[in-house]
Amino acid sequence: MKIEYTLLKKEKNTEARRGKIKTNYGTFDTPMFMPVGTQASVKTLSPEELKECHSGIILANTYHLWLRPGEDVINHAGGLHQFMNWDGPILTDSGGFQVFSLAKPKDISEEGVHFKNIYNGDSLILTPEKSIEVQNKLDSDIAMSFDECVGFPHTRKYVEDSVERTIRWARRGKEAFHNDRQSLFGIVQGAEYEDLRKHCVEELVKMDFDGYSIGGTAVGEPKDLQYKQVEYSCKYLPKDKVRYLMGVGDPIDIVENTIRGVDIFDCVAPTRLARHGHFYTMQGKKNIKNSQYKEDFTPIEEACDCYCCKHYTKAYIHHLIKCEETFGQRLLSIHNIRFLTRLTEDLRKAIENDTILEYREQFIKNYYEK
């Protein structure tokens, strides 16, 4: 079956939404934070540890799994869930972000995007059809359309042409799509131009996707522009379909964009930052390597219920991270992901109580003014 999104409640004063998503691998609440497991693994964490972080869904990447081990290997294993021993929902990115991070403009053609295989130097082309074929074989619960994620800054003309191509690619991908157990999302592009975002949404809605993603954010643009891009997208998206904001996961951005109507977030930040010693607290982001933690025998956060905070001290984690022990990276990854899922739990409560604006005010006060 396809995913089923249920809108449970809209917050009284904002666009924030409380909902739930039913998949073949369980149901999860929205708003929700989704950890990133590019290569069929959320770096340093086991599926059991991820479960304890209360992640409702995880993300894996088409581009990387296409190159290694190859979609057929995973298909022969019985699909991504079986391959990686994760029995919760999985969303796969299409490779569209790698168009932004790896390809140059000259590598992009109407047919698709030309890449060099980093493992053996082969010339490769990723097309909308190929991306969908790979994702069909990976058998994730939610697949993404192949899009072009445009960087910042850019010219209006470039974005105009790019949006049209992304729409054509979305149509080609939808026609190539064959998997009854999987859902497919369209991706809204158009940078900071409201008319282009509106146009993109209208064209995608005509194709009737199972849900919609907001792309082209978190690519170096100022925060206020990011929030506008989300507003210009959510304003035109159908209320009865889920909305996923791609690549955004800074705590304040999760709060701000939930208020603007986003249901799902993903970001590499909690795990990447953890590997470099940073951790989130309600009083802001901190660095465990700082010498002040050398003999601090208290947990990362007293109020946190994660495995890391229940059993380990800052002094111990300070030591582990300075020694580059992977256990330290793992403990902070657990904490950071749990921090973000707790944040979305708070936001869900605030939506139910119609108090999300008060929550934002308090959150900003604690997070930034200390």
Place this chain on the structure above:
RNA sequence: GCGCCGUUGGUGAAGUGGUUAACACGCUAGUUUGUGGCACUAGUAUGCGUGAGUUCGAUUCUCACACGACGCC
């Protein structure tokens, strides 16, 4: 006791008669947004064993002393 070699930041060390003493590690901070994981950026000896001398100028040359390694009695 004699001979010989050596002594440069927290560590390993490079180097020069003349503006900011290389590099690495460590240390101190910072950055990271649909991940080409474990990277990048910045700061970190007003100082070259101690004292005296030569010189316009010494960490660099000379002498004495201290400390250390090696060899000989």
